[in-house]
Amino acid sequence: MVLDEVGKPIYRSAMKQVDEVAIPLKPKAATHEEGATLFSFLEVADQLFERISEALGKVGLSYAKYEILKHLQDADAPLTLGALAEGQHCARSNITQLVDRLETEGMVRRVDDPVDRRAVRAQLTPVGLSLVQEGSIQIDVVRAQFAAALTTPERVELARLLAKIG
Amino acid sequence: MVLDEVGKPIYRSAMKQVDEVAIPLKPKAATHEEGATLFSFLEVADQLFERISEALGKVGLSYAKYEILKHLQDADAPLTLGALAEGQHCARSNITQLVDRLETEGMVRRVDDPVDRRAVRAQLTPVGLSLVQEGSIQIDVVRAQFAAALTTPERVELARLLAKIG
DNA sequence: CAAGATTGATTCATCAATCTTT
DNA sequence: AAAGATTGATGAATCAATCTTG
Numbered sequence: 001m002v003l004d005e006v007g008k009p010i011y012r013s014a015m016k017q018v019d020e021v022a023i024p025l026k027p028k029a030a031t032h033e034e035g036a037t038l039f040s041f042l043e044v045a046d047q048l049f050e051r052i053s054e055a056l057g058k059v060g061l062s063y064a065k066y067e068i069l070k071h072l073q074d075a076d077a078p079l080t081l082g083a084l085a086e087g088q089h090c091a092r093s094n095i096t097q098l099v100d101r102l103e104t105e106g107m108v109r110r111v112d113d114p115v116d117r118r119a120v121r122a123q124l125t126p127v128g129l130s131l132v133q134e135g136s137i138q139i140d141v142v143r144a145q146f147a148a149a150l151t152t153p154e155r156v157e158l159a160r161l162l163a164k165i166g
Numbered sequence: 167m168v169l170d171e172v173g174k175p176i177y178r179s180a181m182k183q184v185d186e187v188a189i190p191l192k193p194k195a196a197t198h199e200e201g202a203t204l205f206s207f208l209e210v211a212d213q214l215f216e217r218i219s220e221a222l223g224k225v226g227l228s229y230a231k232y233e234i235l236k237h238l239q240d241a242d243a244p245l246t247l248g249a250l251a252e253g254q255h256c257a258r259s260n261i262t263q264l265v266d267r268l269e270t271e272g273m274v275r276r277v278d279d280p281v282d283r284r285a286v287r288a289q290l291t292p293v294g295l296s297l298v299q300e301g302s303i304q305i306d307v308v309r310a311q312f313a314a315a316l317t318t319p320e321r322v323e324l325a326r327l328l329a330k331i332g
Numbered sequence: 333c334a335a336g337a338t339t340g341a342t343t344c345a346t347c348a349a350t351c352t353t354t
Numbered sequence: 355a356a357a358g359a360t361t362g363a364t365g366a367a368t369c370a371a372t373c374t375t376g
Contacts, residue, residue, distance in 0.1 A: 246336075
């Protein structure tokens with residue numbers, strides 16, 4: 001019963017939208033698209049995320065799980081679930097369940113907060129540490145691949161364009 | 167009991183990765199990033215998708231639902247769930263459940279396939295048609311916003327860079 | 333048997349409500 | 355009361371198994 005380990009972002013496989021306006025402003029103006037569009041951009045993002053997911057899948061991690069482990073590794077100390085939720089910019093309940101699974105798989109351990117008895121901290125296990133290290137190597141491959149696809153001036157130019165878009 | 171209507175892509179709020187390599191190749195080489203990186207790119211994609219989701223949310227649609235409706239509108243005829251799954255590049259079971267919800271909300275209707283009794287077709291209702299039209303207007307706003315953020319030469323250049331990345 | 337759809341189990345995300353502790 | 359975590363319901367995605375029909 002091997003299940004899907006690495007999901008797709010919601011808009012994945014959805015970025016098939018043809019960038020045609022519903023109500024063209026000018027009768028027969030620019031029907032031929034001039035350069036990149038919203039959906040052509042998202043389609044590429046989708047491919048990139050897919051590469052990350054595949055790479056992490058090689059070491060048995062989903063991106064969601066990798067991120068939790070990475071945060072714990074960076075902190076180099078057990079973190080409260082609230083702190084993790086803050087770091088991931090996601091709902092607390094999401095972290096609760098993610099940590100549930102990570103704990104089940106032995107990558108993380110729940111430990112009592114020494115001072116605040118309301119709080120629960122997630123602690124990286126040796127297994128978790130090992131996996132996040134392997135995961136980071138996989139991520140680096142994709143990152144390097146991305147960097148190598150463009151020249152330095154191109155990456156600089158892309159950064160400028162991204163700043164205008166975002 | 168109003169629930170989340172428009173979800174986030176899985177990597178949303180996750181794109182906080184700092185693009186630093188796990189094992190720097192050179193001791194103290196290029197610590198200052200040269201232009202756009204994998205995660206800075208995905209972060210922008212994330213923002214764009216968020217805008218789409220918000221825009222569709224105004225008319226009560228999620229992106230997943232909008233896409234189904236859009237396909238049916240484009241086809242201008244009832245489509246088999248299999249055809250929809252094909253179009254969305256997603257699992258059939260996903261379509262089954264999406265159509266369940268769309269049917270519950272009265273945007274779509276299941277009709278028997280006239281020739282193949284195994285098949286079920288999804289038909290757009292007047293409500294669904296109305297909603298997808300409103301949704302398309304919302305999408306166009308975001309699309310126009312994207313286009314307006316760059317000059318034509320910039321969009322052309324971006325398209326070139328996207329082609330190299332993807 | 334192969335193809336169409338459905339159901340069931342799982343991951344990952346949301347929000348609302350609850351429960352404990354400060 | 356406010357803050358920390360959990361539980362429950364839901365949306366959206368996957369895969370595996372099943373059921374019906376060609």
